[in-house]
Amino acid sequence: MNNILNQIGIENYIFLSVILFCIGVFGVLYRRNAIIVFMSIEIMLNAVNLLFVAFSTYHQDAQGQIFVFFSMAVAAAEVAVGLAILVSIFRNLGTIDVGNLKNLKG
Amino acid sequence: MNVTTLLIILLVGAFATYFSGDKWAPKVALLFGLTAFAGTICLLSQYNLGQEINYTKLWISKPNISFALQADGLSLAMLLLTTALTPIIIYSSFGNTYKNSKAFYALILFMTFAMAGTFLASDGLLYYIFWELSLIPIYFIALIWGNGDAEERKKAVVKFFIYTLAGSLFMLVAFIYLYQKAGSFLINDLTQLKLSSTEQFWIFLAFFLAYAIKIPLIPFHTWQAEVYQKAPTVGTMLLSGIMLKMGLYSVIRWQLPIAPLAAKEYMDVFIILGIAGVIYGSIVALRQKDLKKLLAYSSLAHVGLIAAGSYTLTLDGFRGAVLQMIAHGFVVTGLFLVAEIIFRRYETRKISEMGGIRAQSPKFTSMFMILVLASVALPSTFNFVGEFTVLYSLSQVNIWFSLLGGTTIILGAYYMLKMFQHVMLGETNVRLFADVTFNEGLCLVIIIAVLFFFGMYPKPIIDLITPSLENILTQVNRFNQVK
Amino acid sequence: MDTSLVLVLLLAPFLGFLFNVFLGKKAGKSIVGIVGTLSVFVSFAMTLYLFGNANQEPVVINLFDWISIQRFNVSFGFLIDHLSLIWLLFVTGIGSLIHLYSISYMHDDEKMHSFFAYLNLFIFFMITLVIGSNLLMMFIGWEGVGLCSYLLIGFWYKNQDFNDAAKKAFIMNRIGDLGFLIGIFIVGSLFNTLDFTSLKNIITTAKDINDFWIALAALALFIGAAGKSAQIPLYTWLPDAMAGPTPVSALIHAATMVTAGIFMITRLNFLFDMAPSVQNIIAIVGAVTALVAATIALVQNDIKKVLAYSTVSQLGLMFLALGLGAYEVAVFHVITHAFFKACLFLGSGSVIHGLHGEQDMRKMGGLKKAMPITFITMLIAALAISGIFPLAGFWSKDEILMTAFHANIALWVIGSIASIMTAFYMFRLIYLTFFNSFRGTEEQKNHLHESPSLITLPLIILAILSFFGGIISLPGNSWLNKYLAPLFSKVVHEEHQFGNTEYMLMAIATIGAIIGIGIAYKKYLKDNTIPSEDAEITGVTKVLYNKYYVDEAYDAIFVKPVNVLSSFFRDSVETTLSALIFGLGKVTNEIALQGKKIHNGSVGLYLFAFVLGVIAIITYLFL
Numbered sequence A: 001m002n003n004i005l006n007q008i009g010i011e012n013y014i015f016l017s018v019i020l021f022c023i024g025v026f027g028v029l030y031r032r033n034a035i036i037v038f039m040s041i042e043i044m045l046n047a048v049n050l051l052f053v054a055f056s057t058y059h060q061d062a063q064g065q066i067f068v069f070f071s072m073a074v075a076a077a078e079v080a081v082g083l084a085i086l087v088s089i090f091r092n093l094g095t096i097d098v099g100n101l102k103n104l105k106g
Numbered sequence B: 001m002n003v004t005t006l007l008i009i010l011l012v013g014a015f016a017t018y019f020s021g022d023k024w025a026p027k028v029a030l031l032f033g034l035t036a037f038a039g040t041i042c043l044l045s046q047y048n049l050g051q052e053i054n055y056t057k058l059w060i061s062k063p064n065i066s067f068a069l070q071a072d073g074l075s076l077a078m079l080l081l082t083t084a085l086t087p088i089i090i091y092s093s094f095g096n097t098y099k100n101s102k103a104f105y106a107l108i109l110f111m112t113f114a115m116a117g118t119f120l121a122s123d124g125l126l127y128y129i130f131w132e133l134s135l136i137p138i139y140f141i142a143l144i145w146g147n148g149d150a151e152e153r154k155k156a157v158v159k160f161f162i163y164t165l166a167g168s169l170f171m172l173v174a175f176i177y178l179y180q181k182a183g184s185f186l187i188n189d190l191t192q193l194k195l196s197s198t199e200q201f202w203i204f205l206a207f208f209l210a211y212a213i214k215i216p217l218i219p220f221h222t223w224q225a226e227v228y229q230k231a232p233t234v235g236t237m238l239l240s241g242i243m244l245k246m247g248l249y250s251v252i253r254w255q256l257p258i259a260p261l262a263a264k265e266y267m268d269v270f271i272i273l274g275i276a277g278v279i280y281g282s283i284v285a286l287r288q289k290d291l292k293k294l295l296a297y298s299s300l301a302h303v304g305l306i307a308a309g310s311y312t313l314t315l316d317g318f319r320g321a322v323l324q325m326i327a328h329g330f331v332v333t334g335l336f337l338v339a340e341i342i343f344r345r346y347e348t349r350k351i352s353e354m355g356g357i358r359a360q361s362p363k364f365t366s367m368f369m370i371l372v373l374a375s376v377a378l379p380s381t382f383n384f385v386g387e388f389t390v391l392y393s394l395s396q397v398n399i400w401f402s403l404l405g406g407t408t409i410i411l412g413a414y415y416m417l418k419m420f421q422h423v424m425l426g427e428t429n430v431r432l433f434a435d436v437t438f439n440e441g442l443c444l445v446i447i448i449a450v451l452f453f454f455g456m457y458p459k460p461i462i463d464l465i466t467p468s469l470e471n472i473l474t475q476v477n478r479f480n481q482v483k
Numbered sequence C: 001m002d003t004s005l006v007l008v009l010l011l012a013p014f015l016g017f018l019f020n021v022f023l024g025k026k027a028g029k030s031i032v033g034i035v036g037t038l039s040v041f042v043s044f045a046m047t048l049y050l051f052g053n054a055n056q057e058p059v060v061i062n063l064f065d066w067i068s069i070q071r072f073n074v075s076f077g078f079l080i081d082h083l084s085l086i087w088l089l090f091v092t093g094i095g096s097l098i099h100l101y102s103i104s105y106m107h108d109d110e111k112m113h114s115f116f117a118y119l120n121l122f123i124f125f126m127i128t129l130v131i132g133s134n135l136l137m138m139f140i141g142w143e144g145v146g147l148c149s150y151l152l153i154g155f156w157y158k159n160q161d162f163n164d165a166a167k168k169a170f171i172m173n174r175i176g177d178l179g180f181l182i183g184i185f186i187v188g189s190l191f192n193t194l195d196f197t198s199l200k201n202i203i204t205t206a207k208d209i210n211d212f213w214i215a216l217a218a219l220a221l222f223i224g225a226a227g228k229s230a231q232i233p234l235y236t237w238l239p240d241a242m243a244g245p246t247p248v249s250a251l252i253h254a255a256t257m258v259t260a261g262i263f264m265i266t267r268l269n270f271l272f273d274m275a276p277s278v279q280n281i282i283a284i285v286g287a288v289t290a291l292v293a294a295t296i297a298l299v300q301n302d303i304k305k306v307l308a309y310s311t312v313s314q315l316g317l318m319f320l321a322l323g324l325g326a327y328e329v330a331v332f333h334v335i336t337h338a339f340f341k342a343c344l345f346l347g348s349g350s351v352i353h354g355l356h357g358e359q360d361m362r363k364m365g366g367l368k369k370a371m372p373i374t375f376i377t378m379l380i381a382a383l384a385i386s387g388i389f390p391l392a393g394f395w396s397k398d399e400i401l402m403t404a405f406h407a408n409i410a411l412w413v414i415g416s417i418a419s420i421m422t423a424f425y426m427f428r429l430i431y432l433t434f435f436n437s438f439r440g441t442e443e444q445k446n447h448l449h450e451s452p453s454l455i456t457l458p459l460i461i462l463a464i465l466s467f468f469g470g471i472i473s474l475p476g477n478s479w480l481n482k483y484l485a486p487l488f489s490k491v492v493h494e495e496h497q498f499g500n501t502e503y504m505l506m507a508i509a510t511i512g513a514i515i516g517i518g519i520a521y522k523k524y525l526k527d528n529t530i531p532s533e534d535a536e537i538t539g540v541t542k543v544l545y546n547k548y549y550v551d552e553a554y555d556a557i558f559v560k561p562v563n564v565l566s567s568f569f570r571d572s573v574e575t576t577l578s579a580l581i582f583g584l585g586k587v588t589n590e591i592a593l594q595g596k597k598i599h600n601g602s603v604g605l606y607l608f609a610f611v612l613g614v615i616a617i618i619t620y621l622f623l
Helices: A002-008 A010-030 A034-058 A064-094 B002-021 B021-048 B075-094 B100-121 B124-133 B135-145 B150-182 B197-214 B222-230 B234-259 B259-265 B267-286 B291-310 B316-347 B362-375 B382-397 B399-424 B438-456 B459-476 B476-480 C004-024 C029-053 C082-105 C113-133 C137-151 C159-191 C198-205 C212-227 C237-243 C246-255 C257-267 C270-273 C276-297 C303-323 C327-354 C371-388 C393-405 C411-433 C442-447 C452-473 C479-487 C498-526 C538-546 C547-598 C603-622
Strands: B054-062 B065-069 C059-069 C072-080
Touching: A002 A010, A002 A034, A010 A034, A010 C603, A034 A064, A034 B316, A064 B124, B002 B021, B002 B065, B002 B100, B002 C603, B021 B075, B021 B100, B054 B197, B065 B124, B075 B100, B075 B234, B075 B316, B075 B438, B075 B459, B075 C212, B075 C276, B100 B124, B100 B135, B100 B234, B124 B135, B124 B150, B124 B234, B135 B150, B150 B197, B150 B222, B150 C547, B197 B234, B222 B234, B222 B291, B222 B382, B222 C547, B234 B259, B234 B291, B234 B316, B234 B459, B234 C004, B234 C113, B259 B267, B259 B459, B259 B476, B267 B291, B267 B399, B267 B459, B267 C547, B291 B316, B291 B382, B291 B399, B291 C452, B316 B362, B316 B382, B316 B459, B362 B399, B362 B438, B382 B399, B382 B438, B382 C059, B399 C159, B399 C371, B459 B476, B459 C059, C004 C029, C004 C059, C004 C072, C004 C113, C029 C082, C059 C137, C072 C082, C072 C113, C072 C137, C082 C246, C082 C257, C082 C327, C082 C452, C082 C479, C113 C257, C113 C371, C137 C159, C137 C237, C137 C246, C159 C198, C159 C212, C159 C237, C198 C270, C212 C257, C212 C270, C212 C276, C237 C246, C237 C303, C246 C257, C246 C303, C246 C327, C257 C270, C257 C303, C270 C276, C276 C303, C276 C393, C276 C411, C276 C538, C276 C547, C303 C327, C303 C393, C303 C411, C327 C371, C327 C393, C327 C452, C327 C479, C371 C393, C371 C411, C371 C452, C371 C498, C393 C411, C393 C452, C393 C498, C411 C498, C538 C547
Parallel strands: none
Antiparallel strands: B054 B065, C059 C072
C-alpha cells in the first residue's frame, strides 16, 4: 500500500479528490434533473471518501477507513430516502426538474 | 414595611380587580389605588424617621442581577405623584362605562405597578424590565378602549409602541455595555465607573434616544399628539401625568450620573433642544382644532422646559425639574379631565364645536379657569414654583436660555387663553351643558387644592427631594475632582 | 400685633372674594355689595390705623420660606414702610369708593356677585403687590392683578371682542412679566437675595458692582413696568381694556393697577440709580409715550377711549419723572392722578349709565342740565388734569415739568406739549358731553336723569380730593417728600430754590393749559363742531383716529406670523416628521420585500449562494 502511495504521491490523490468534488459541485449547481443532482452529490461524497482513505494510508491510521465505511453506509441510506422522496415528488408533480420545485419561495 | 409591599399591593390589586368582575372592578381598583397611596404616605413617614425602606436581594446570580429597590427622596416624590394620581384617575373615570371594565381597571393598576417599579428600581436591568412593562398595559388601554376610527387608532398606537420600544432597546444596549465594565447592574456601581469621554458619549446618546422618545423631546414627539387624541382619557392621563415623568426622572436618575462628562460637554445642545421644544410645542398648540391634541402639545412645551432644566446640571435645575414634573402631572391630569367632562356632554373634542359653556356652568368654568391659570404658571400655583426655579437655573447657564424658555409664559398664556375663550366663552351654546357632577367636581377640587397648597407652601416637597438631588449632583460632578 | 393687623388688612378682601364666590349668588345683590365694599373698607381702616401709628422704621413680617433656590431662600413675607402705606392708602381708599359706586352701577347685572368677587380679589392682589417684602411676592401680586384685569375686562364674556381685549391685556402684560422675571433672575444671581431691604443694603454699600448686569436687570425690570403701566411699546392693551365695566376702568386701568410699574421702580429706586443709561431710556420712553398717547386722545370719540389714552399719557409723564430720578414727584402725580382720573372715569360711567350704555361722544351733548353733579365733579377733575391752579394736577404736573426743565429742555418741551394737548382733549370731552344740545335718540332724551346718590357720592369725594390733593406736596414745603425721604438712597432731587424760573415755568404751564382749553372752547362750544363719522375721517386725523395703526402693525409683525408659523408647523413640519418616522418603518418593509425576491424557492440558487458563501469563508480563512 505504501508503495502505491509513494508511486503516485499523496498530492495526486488530493488533486483527483478536489476535481471530483468540483465536478460534483458543478453538477449540483447546474443540472436541473434531480437524479443527476443526486449523482453529483454522490460524487462529492465519494471524493471525500477517497481523500479519507488516502490520508488514512498516509498517516498509517485506520480511523479514516473506518469512517469511510460509515459514510458509505449513511450515503446509501440517504440515497434510498432521497430517491423515495424523488419518486413521491414525481408522482405528485409529474416532474423532477429542480427548477420547478419552488415551494420554498419566501 | 418596605417598598416591596407597595409594589405587591399594586400587583395584587391588579389581579384582584380582574377577578372581582365587571361590576365591582372600578371600586376595587379605587380601593387598591387608595391603599397604595396610603402605603406611600406610610413609607414617606418611615423615610423621614430614617428607617430602612430599601430592598435588595440577589435575583439572578449569572449574570449578576439583583432585585434592588431603593427609595430616596426623589423616588418617593415620584412615587407620591404616581400613587396620588392613580386614585384620582380611576375615580374620574367613574363617569364613563367601559365594556370589559375588569380588564380595563386591572390594566390601570398594573401600569401603576410598573411605573412605581420604574421609579424605585436601582438595578439597571430591573429598571429596564419595569420600564418596558409599563408599555404593555397602555398599549392595550389605548388600543382597545380608545376612540376614533379603529384602523387609525391601531396605526397610531402601534407606532407609539414600536417607537418607544425601539428607543428603549438602545438603553438596553447601553446597560449591557455598562455591565461588561462594572460586572453589575446596580446603580451605585454604575455611577462609580471611570468611563472615558467617548464611552460616555455613546452611552449618553443611547440613553438619550430612549428618554427623548419617552419624554418626548422634539423631534421625537410625533407619536404623542396622536396617541393622546386616540387613547381613552384615562390612558391619556396616565401617559401625560405619570409616564412622561418616567423619562424625565430617568434623565436625572440614570443618564446624567452615569455619563456626566458627555452631559457637560453637550449641555448646550440638549438645553437648546428642550427649549426648542418649548417654543415649538407652544406654537403648534396655537392652532390645534382638537382639544386633546392642543393639550398634548402644551405638554410637549412643558416637558421641554423640564428637560432643559434637568440638563443644566445644577441643583436648581434638578429641583425645579422635579417640582415642575409633579405640578405638571397634576395640572395636565386636571386639564384632560376637563376635556373629558366636555366630551361626556357634547360628544366632541373639536374646539370649533364648543363655546358658550360658561353661561351654563359657573362651577365648571371656575375650575377650568384655575387649571388654565395653573398651567400658565400663575404665581401662587405649584407650577409657578417649578417653572420659576427651572427658568432661574437656565438663567444661571445663559441668560438667553431663560429668555427663550421664558417665552413659554407668553405663548403659553396665548394658546391656553385662546383655547379657553373658544371653548368656554361667547354666546350661550344652544346645547345644554350640565354643570359638573359630584364625582367630577371632587377630582378637580382635589387637584386644584394640591396645586394651590404646594404653590403657597412647596417646602415639604423641596425638603424631601433636595438631599437626594444633592447626592446625584455629587455623582454628576465626580469627574471634576479628578482633574 | 402688627402681623395680625397686616394679615387682616390683606385677607379682608380675600374673605370678601371667597364670600362672593361661594355664597354671593344665594345672598342676594345688596348683601354682595355690602360685603364686597365692607371688606375693602376694613382694609382701608387698617391702613389708616397703620398709617397713623407708623414708626420711622419699616415693619418686616416673614411668614415662612416659600421658594428655595440653591443660594438663597425667598420668604413669604411682607414689608410695610412709607411707600407701601402711601400706596395702600389710595388703593384701599379709592377702592372702597369704587366698590361703593359699583353697588349702584352694577345693580342690574345678573352676575353682580362675580363682579364684586373679582374686584375684591383684585384688591387682595394689589395689596400683596404693594406689601410684598421681596420681588417674588411682588410678582404674585403683579400677575394676580393682571389676572383680575383679564377677568374684569372680559366680564361680559358673551361678547368675543371683549374677550379678545381681555386676552390681549393678559398676554401683553405677560410680555412685560417675562422682562420682570428676567430682571429677578439677574438680581438674584448678582446679589443672592430678592428681599428689598437686603437688596438696598447690598447695593448701596457695595463697591464693585458690575454696571452692565445692573443695567440689564434695570432694563428688564423696566420692560415689566412698561407692560403693566402701558408704556411704549406695550401700551396698546390699555385702551382695549376699556371693554370692561366702567368702575373697573376707573379702579384698575386708571388709579391702581397701572401704577404698579411706577411703584416697582420707586421701590427699586436704589437699583435704578445705579443704571443711569436705563434711567435715560425710561425718561425718553415716558416722554414719548406721553406725547403719542396725547395725540391719539385728541381725536377719539369714545368717551372711555379718550380717558384711556389720557391715562397712558399721564403714566408717560410719571415715567418721565422716574427716569429723571424724581421718584417722589412721580409718586405725587400717581396720587393726584388716581384722584382725578378715577373721578373722570366714574363720571363717564355715570354718563354712560344715564344714557344706557352709549359711549360715543358724538351722540351725547347737553347733559349738564340733566346731570349737574356729574358735570361739576367731572369739570373739577378735568381742570385738575389740565393743570389749572390751584387744583391737584397743577402741582404734580408742574413738578414733573420743572424736573424735566432742569434735566433736559427737550423733555420739558415734549412734556409741555403733551400737557397742552391734555387740556385740549379733556375740554373737548367736557364740551362734547355736557354742552350744547343733546344729540342722542328721543327715547334716551326722555330718560336722562342724574345718577343715584351711591354713584354721585364717590364722585363728590373724588372731586374734592382732586381739588385739594395738591396740599400733600406743595413746592417748598412738601409733606410727601419728607415722608418718602427715608426710602431713597440718595437725595437726587434737592428742594428747588423757588426762584423766577420756577414762577415762569408755572406761568407757562398754566398759560399752555388755558390755551388748550381755549382751542377746545372755540372749536367745540362756539363753533359747535361735531366730530365727523368714522367713514369721513381723513388725513392726519385718520392716522390719529386709528392710533397710528400700531395695533395693525403689531398684528402684522407678531400675531399673524406666529399664527402662520403655527399653521405651517401643524400642517407641514408635523406631518413631515410623522412621515419620517413612518418612513423608517416603510424602509424596513421595503428591504424585506427586496430580500424576499432572492428567496425565490429555486434550490439551485440557494445552493449557489451556499457554495459562494463557503468559498468566501475558505478564502477568508486560508488565503
